[in-house]
Amino acid sequence: MPLGIDRTHFYAEKVKRQEKDLRTKDERIAQLETENSMLYLKLAQLHGTVQTARQENASLNGQVESEQHFRSNVSETAFKLQRELETIKNDLRSVQSIAIDIPEQFEKYTSQATKVVQRHRQVFQSQSSSMTSLQSQVTSMELALQEITERHSKEKKRRQELHNILMELRGNIRVHCRIRPLMEFDCGNEDSGSLGKSGSRSEVVVHFVDDENVCCRTAKHNKVFEYERVFGPTESQNGVFDEVQPMLTSLLDGYNICIMAYGQTGSGKTHTMLGSHKNEDYNPSRDPHRDEGVIPRAARELFRLITEKQSGTHKVEVSVLEIYNNDIRDLLSNDPSIKHDINTSTDGSVSVPTLSSKQVDTVYDVMCLVQHGLRTRRESATMVHEHSSRSHLVVTLTVISQAPSFFSRTASGSSQDLQRDLRGRSVSTSSVPNLGSLSNTWSGAEQSAASTPGMGAVIRTKLQLVDLAGSECVGMSGVKGAALREASNINKSLSALADVLGALAEHRSHVPYRNTRLTHLLQDSIGGDAKLLVLLCVSPAQRYITESLQCLGFGTRARQVQRGPTKRRLPSSAEKVDSSSVRTRSVSTVTGPSFIPKPT
Template sequence: ELYNKVLELRGNIRVFCRCRPLNAEELTTGASMTIDFESAKDGELTVMSNAAPRKSFKFDAIFSPQAEQADIFEDTAPFATSVLDGYNVCIFAYGQTGTGKTFTMEGTEVARGVNFRTLEKMFDIINERETVYRYDVYVSVLEVYNEQLRDLLVPGNHPGMAARRLEIRQDGEGMHHVPGLVEAHVNNMTEVWEVLQTGSNARAVSSTNANEHSSRSHCIHCVMVKGENLLNGECTRSKLWLVDLAGSERVAKTEVQGDRLKETQNINRSLSALGDVISALAIRSSHIPFRNSKLTHLLQDSLGGDSKTLMFVQISPNENDLSETICSLNFASRVM
C-alpha cells in the first residue's frame, strides 16, 4: 500500500541516470572513477570521493558505462506505445556538456539513439495495428537558442540570418502551437531518417563552432500523431517531445561578458524553469510556472495532466567532474 502511495505521488515522471564511460584521454591519464556501480542495485547509486562525503541517489533506472543503446531503449520503449495510445510524452536528456546527452538521444549511425529507436518502435506498432487504426505522423525539428525558436527543417535558416521569427501561440482551445513551423509528414523509417539527418545537419553547419553552439541550445524533436480507430471512428491526437537540453554546467559570471553572459543566463533560466515546472507537477502544486521560459511554454500541453515524462540524467564518471555530477544528481532528485 505504501508503495502505491509513493508511485501515485510521483505521478508520471520517471528519471533514468546514465553514466558515460571514461574516454580514451581519461584512460591514458588515469582518471579515477567517482561513481560506485558495484552497489548500484535497486536503483541506488553512490558517489564516492575523498573530496566529498559519500552520497547516494535513487532513480527509476541506473545505466552504468557498460550499458548499450539497446539496453537504454528496452526501458524507454513503453513510451512509444503510450504515444500511439494517445498520451503526450516528453523525453529529456539533462546534464553537463560531454556526458552523452546527444549520444543517448541522437546516437550515431551505428549506435542509434532514443529518437530513432522510438520512432522505429512507433512504426512497428502502427504496422501491427494497421487493421484497426490509421495513424498520421508528423515530425518537426527545432532549436531554442537564447530564448528564440529556430526551425531546423527550413534550409538556410542560420542563427545570424534574418530568419522568420517563430513564436508560440495559443489556439481557441487553449492548445499551444508554433505557426509556420515545418511539420514533415513521415510514412516510414526511410523518411524519418531523412528528416532526422536534415535537422542534425542544420544544427551542425549553421554555426562557426558546432560543438559549442549545440551545448548552448536545446534541440527539440516534436512528433505529432493523429490516430483514427477504424472500427468506431474515434480520433486521438498526441505529441512526443524528444529534447536534447543545453549543457547544465555552471559558468562563473566573472568569466563571461556581453553576448556570452546573456547566453549563460538564458540557459540557466530555462533549465531552472524546467526543474521548477517538473517539481511543481510532481508535488501537484496549484501553480505551475510554465511561462518562465520558451521551453516550458512550448511543452506546456505535454507536461502534467496524464502526460508522461522521462528524464535522462547524464553524468560523467570522472572524479574531476564531481561537482557538476553532484549538481546534476541533485537536480534530478528534485524533479522526482
C-alpha cells in the same frame, strides 16, 4: 544520115523505149533488193535457229550428265535402302518375339492393379466411415477458433488497459540515470595517463550501485540517489531503449509521450538521443546501427506498431525545432526570420502554429529530416566539449489516428453527439469522412459504423524527443562573448525547468511555465497529462562533481512531482478526416551522412 529525112519520130520512140527499159530495170532492182532483204532476214532466222539448237544441244548434254549422276545416286540410295530394309526386318522379328510375351505381362500387371484398386477401395471405405466424425470435429474446431478469436480481441483490449495502468503505477514522470564511461577529455590539462586514478581530476566519483541506485562518493559527499532505472557505463544503446520502448505502446493508445535528456555538456545526451554513426552509407530503414540512439529507435518502433494496425488509420508528421537564446527556430523552414509564438489552448495543450511539419512514412524519412535540422543546429567548441550544443533540440512526432469508435448522428440531426470512450469519459464527435476500417477487434456495430461514409473522428497524439543543451560552469568552459550569452540563456532555461519541477512538487498555486520558451513549450508534457521520461546523463569524473550533483538533484526533484492520472487523447470534433486532414506535404529531399558522430 541523109539530109532531108525527118528523124524526130524515130528519136521519140527510142527515148520512150529507153525510159521503159529504165523503169523495168528500176523495178527489177527494187524486186531484187526486196528479195535480198528477205534473204538477210531468213539468214538471221537461220542463225537464231542454229544458236537455239546449240543451246538445246548443250542442255541435252547437261541433262545426260545429270541423268547419269542421278542414276549413280539412285543406285547408291537403293543400296542403302536395301540395307535399312534388312535392318527393319530384323527389328520386326525382335518385335514380334516381344509381342508374343505382351499378353502374359499385361495379364500380370492387370492382376496387380486389381489388387491395388481393391486395397485402396477398402482404405477409402474405412476412411469414409470416419468422414462424418471428422466433419463434426472441424465444425467444433471452427466454433472454438471463433470463440478464441473473440477472447483474443477482448484480451488485447484488456492488455492495452493493463499496460497503461502499469505505466501509470510506475509514475507519469519517470527518471532514468545513465553514467557514461570516462573519456580522454575528462583529464582536462592533466596527463591522459592519470585517467581514472585516485586524486586526479578524472577520478571516478559517480558509481553505479545497482539498477535503481547511483552513488556519488567524494571526500565531502557520499550520497545515494534512487531512480526508476540506472544504467552503468557499460550499458548499450539497446539496453537503454528497452526501458523506453513500453512507453511507445501508449502513444497509439491515445497518450502523449515526452522523453528528454538532461545533463551537463559532454555527458552523452546527444549520443543517448541520436547515437554516433561514422558510416555515411548507413541506412536506418535497412540495417539498425548498434549505436543509434533513442530517436531513431523510437521512430522505428512507432512505425512497427503502426504496421500492426489497420492500414490507412494512422499518419505521422515530424517537426524539428531548437530553442536558441530563448527564441524558437524552425530547423525545417527555409525562412529563419519567422517569429514563432507558443499558443496554449483551453485544455492546456501547447502548440506552435507557425512551425512547419512534414509527413513521413518510414524511419529513414524521419532521420533525414532530423539530420537536415542538425546541420543548422547551433554548436560551438568549449574547453569542456569540442561540439557543445548551444540550443535545446525538440523533435516532435505527431500521430494522427482514426478514433477507435464511430457514433451515429442523433435523430434531430445535430452535428455532435455526446458519447463515451472505452474508459467512460465524455467525448464529442462530428461528421467526418471515413479513413478506412479499423481493427478487426471492434464490435459488429462499430464495424458497420466505420463502413458508413461521413462518420468518425481523429485523435492527435505527440511524441516529443528533447535533447537539452548541457548546463555548464562558465569558469570551466572558458566561454566569452556570444558563447557566454548562449551559456547564460542555457543555464537560465535549465534553472527555470528546475523551478517548474519544484513548484509542481510543492503544489504551488503558480507554476512559472512562461519564464522561458523551453518551459512554456514543454508545459503540457511536464505539468500536463503526458507521460514524461527524464534521462539523466552524468559524467563520472571528479572534475564535474558540481554539475553531476546538480543533475542528480534535478532528477530527485522530478521524481517528487505528483500528477493526476494520465489522460487519454479524445477524438477532435474540429478536425475533419478527409484528403486534407493530414497535411500531405512531401518529405524534403535531404541527403548526406547519417547522424553526427558527436556525443554531447
